Amino acid sequence: MKDQFRVTAIVSTYKSERFLRGCLDDLLSQTIGDDLEIIVVNSGSPQGEDEIVRREYLPFHDTIRYVRTEERETIYQAWNRGIRSARGRFITNANTDDRLRKDAYERLADHLDRHPDVGAVFADQYTSYVQNEVFTEHRGGSVRRRPSFDRLLFLSRYYLGSQPMWRSEVHSQHGIYYSERYAVAGDYEFFLRLAEHYPIEKVHDILGLYYLDPGGNNMEYQNAQRTAGETEEVRTAAIHRWVDALTPQQVRLFLHRMQRYQRIPELMHYGIFNMALSLGIPTLMLPRGFVCYVGSVLAEKAGDMALAIRFCSGAAHSRNADVLSKRKQLLLSRGTV
Known part of the structure; x- marks a missing residue:
């Protein structure tokens, strides 16, 4: 196995057996090929993810690494676990139910390579209401268009989507990881702190599919009160840090x-x-x-x-x-x- 990769994609799975094959096949079809490291973190799932990864993927793909914990972890604990063992220059999280355009990682990584001062990048996505729908077969969903990055606007709301990419040096040089005290707003808190050290930029293209479960089972919608409370907490802290500086x-x-x-x-x-x-x-x-x-x-x-x-x-x-x-x-x- 290679010692270094261009991109590491971290896949956290818990009760997502129905999405995992589609997720891994989607990642393996990315145009950056074997320059993509895939780290699967199984957070003690009671479903069949363990057998899927061990039997169907590990024997055939040496760019995939697999970790299984006995106890259930939060998604941010799982992502941090993956980050600490990542060997890619750039890192991204790959949600099991979302999908990518085949050149998505290449486009995002190219932008980071061309702009060495930029810490993270993001792009627009389509909304999909169909489980395991791939980008090339997507029909009829709305576009989740996002404004270009603006520090003050980002303090008001999170809008990077579910497929951003960032530099691994964010962790090694600045010690920024996902806060494990949060259940749903850890993404926002992480990128608010990243933005205190680096510019964030948008790649102006539609590079992914965001699966919006018609039954409202996306994590951020399961407990609206908790989502609102956590978001307000991280936003308020970031506002005061920004003003103080x-x-x-x-x-x-x-x-x-x-x-x-x-x-x-x-x-x-x-x-x-x-x-x-x-x-x-x-x-x-x-x-x-x-x-x-x-x-x-x-x-x-x-x-x-x-x-x-x-x-x-x-x-x-x-x-x-x-x-x-x-x-x-x-x-x-x-x-x-």
Whole structure:
């Protein structure tokens, strides 16, 4: 077996026997060929993944490595396990139910090779509602179009999709791994921290299929409350890290930008933002609640506590209204206004 690869794809499997053959066949058909290392991490699954990998793939493909744990691990524990043994210059996660265009990894890796300062890349995907549908046979699904990477926009929401690729040096040089305290928002937390060290760029092409289970069994939809709570937690921490790193001049610049957003009437703001999302139009418009929270943190950093408190009252109809209300009470309790 080779000692080094161009790309390592990490496959975590738990109760995904019905997807595993299709996933591995899809990866083996990638145009980068034997320059792709595939690490399968079986997190104690009670289904037949072990026999599938050991009998049907390991004897015939020396680019596949296999690990099985006795106890069930979270997906982020499994990905970290794969990352620590990866030998690729670039790393990606390969969800068992998603599929790729045959040259997807080649396109993503080429971009990273051409731009050595870039830490991670992503692309658009089609939505598939059919189990094990391959890219060449896809029909009729919508395109999950994503805007180009913008640091502030990414602080407001995760939009890299399920098939990003990043440099292995992210782990070796900066010690960034997936936080194992999260069940669903670990992707977001990982790339928020990566973005503090590297630019992230979009490859402007449709390179994959994202399987959206009609029964709502995708992980992020199984427990909406937990997803929302974890997302808010990692976003809030990242916002404060970002603001803390700004110079006074940058604070004034971004604070002015948040004030311009807040001048848009609240319901009009929601209408424009939601229309863009419903039409599948990539929008650089920031969500109202996010604008008000970031504006409040920036104003506090600038020493204008009265403005920081006013921002907290600017998104009464937002999903973040409770978060803003708690922040307002915190600011008032400090007795600085």
